Amino acid sequence: MTQVSPATTPEATATAAPLPGQLRDIVNPATGEAIATVPEQGEHEVDMAVATARRAFEDGPWPNMVRSDRAKLLLRIADAIEDSSETLYTLEARNNGRPITETRAQLSRVPEWFRYNAGLLAAQRQAVLPGDGPYLTYQQRLPLGVCGIITPFNHPMLILARSLSAALANGNTVVVKPSELTPLTTLALADILADAGLPDGVLNVVTGARAAGQRLTGHPDIAKITLTGGTEAGRSAAIATASRFARITAELGGKTPVVLFDDVDPRISAEGAAFAAFVAAGQSCVAGSRFLVQRGIYDEFVDALAARAQAIRLGDPALPDTQMGPLISARQRDKVAALIQSGLDEGATLKAGGKKPSLPKPFDAGFFLSPTVLSDATMDMTVAREEIFGPVAVVIPFDDEHDAVRMANDNPYGLGAGVWTTDxxxxxxxxxxxxxxMVWVNDHHRLEPSLPWGGIKDSGSGKDAGTESFDDFSWIKTIVVRTAADHVDWYGDQPQRRLN
Incomplete structure (x- = not known):
């Protein structure tokens, strides 16, 4: 298992990407300081991890374990995660910069995914199929083999748990490649699962960047890839898996429209809009990004949203009263700032934010950006079409319901959406x-283990969570048993001519 070490130089900041075999500094984005080092692993380490997982699948006890025993272990894992929850909250908040209050609210739900998939496993039935003649036909669900999971920096532990719990429940072995920026809770979770009794080789973690991810998606022994990331990365992974007919679930980019009709209170809906846009510093594929607001409440809504954005407290993610943390890196902050400027250059109006906030040391060196509201936007602006992945709300007026739906669908993405109305x-x-x-009505960012999660168009394919995800980590074998007392002699004097 990959080991994590304290940073040798706490004052160091991330510079050029290390080469395979070297160490990578893991940076606290709130301060820019290195907090740990992990090995920079590449193709060779992926090959070794896959080989270990394949041996565990072919020769180990996990795929053949009695289903009830496997379900019990998943429940034990859920309890072990709860027992370690405070350590995990602190570690993830420090690694990706989300405020501890947000992080606790999200990660407290991680055990639910293991319990949910344990329940699906315990309740799983094998189908008996109808057919003509003296035959009993039934199906078996079998594990796929070695599965690869590639997770992003924004919700590293939750997104991992969503896929990992379903993969393990079905008896697969797994190789995980977390984001090279946020591997710490993934490594911690692997230790928790091992201590809970998960057999050796069933879960393997590779800490690396693009080269490791590309090798994992293209590896001939990987039966399924689950990937959460950018659209182009997902497209490349889909091509790689298609060449060997492996399965893929890809949750990719988004440009979430939130439609607000003039029958809602603009001030109350602005509170919901702020949550949609600014939670996780806007670094979510389903973050509210395009707010389509009916003209009757447009001005009042913009003013209310701007006031709410300006009141959000930025600072130390470890403090319970901090409401928004930094972006994940200086590069991401600069990219978002450039997109904001493009909006202003194209005619949008800056109503709030748009700059780096003034914070005390050491947070003045962090990758913070103030919550930003851009009004007077139009559908052809770059900020209205491209995924920003930062704390930026773009507000666009519309006239009527037909106009709103047309504008909401006028985008290559199709992951999430919101509708606010009292009708x-x-x-x-x-x-x-x-x-x-997924569409939320009068709310946003709500999810459950039972809700299938995934989009259409450039937002990807397949579903994470729900029975859809659980079932996709297995393959179906159909068995046909002839139950008649006589035998079949096709080439005899009186053959039975029916084949179907």
Whole structure:
């Protein structure tokens, strides 16, 4: 298992990417300081991890374990994660910069995914299929083999748990490649699972960057890839897996529209909009990014959202009263700042934020950016079309319901969407017409282990969570048993001519 070490130079900051075989500094984005080092691993280490996982699958006890015993172990893992929760909250908040209050609210739900998939495993039934003649036909679900999971920096532990719990429940072995920026809770989780009794070789972690991810997606022994990341990375992974007919679930980019009709209170809906846009510093594929607001409440909504954005408290993620943390890196902060400037250059109005906040040491060296509201935007602006992945709310007016739906769907992405209205009929009608994998009505960012998660178009394919994800980590074998007392002699004097 990959080991994590304290940073040898706490004052160091990340510079050029290390080469395979070297060490990578893991940086606290709130201060820019290195807090740990991990090995920079590449193709060779991926090959070794896959070989270990394959041996565990072919020769180890995990795939053949009695289902009830495997379910019990998943429940034990869930309890062990809860027992380590405070350590995990602190570690993840320090590694990716999310405020501890946000991190605790999110990671406290991680055990639910293991319990949910343990329940699906315990309740799983094998189908008996109808057919003509003296035959009993039934199906078996079998594990795929070695599965690869590639996770992003924004929600490293939650997104891992979503796929890992389903993969393990079905008896697969797994190789995980976390984001090279945020591997610490993944490594900690691997230790927790081992201590809970997960057999050797079932879970393997590779700490590396693009070369490791490309080798994992292209490895001939990987039966399924689950990837959360950018659209281009997902496209490359889809091509690599298609060449060998491996499965892939890809949750990719998004440009989430949030439609607000003029029957809602603009100040109350602005509170919900702030949550949609600025939680996780906007670094979420389903973050509210395009706010389509009916003209009757447009000005009042913009003012309320700007006021809410300006009141958000930035600072030390470890403090419970901090409401927003930094972006993950200086590079990401600069990219977001450049997109904000492009919006201003194209005619948008800056109503809030748009700059680096003034913070005391050591947070003045962190990668912070103030929550930003851009009004007077149009659908053809870069900020209205491209994924920003930062704390930026772009507000665009619309006239009527037809206009709102057209604008919401005018984008290559289709991951999430929001609708705010007090009209029940319109809520259902508009939600049905928006092209997105998940639509929230009068809320945002809500998820459960039972809710299938995934998008359409450039937002990816397949589903994470729910029975859809659970079932996709297995393959179906159909068995046909002839139950008649006589035998079949096709070439005899009186052959039975029916083949289907």
């Amino acid at each position: 029940v009929s319109r809520a259902h009608r508009v939600a049905a017409r928006i092209n997105a994998g």
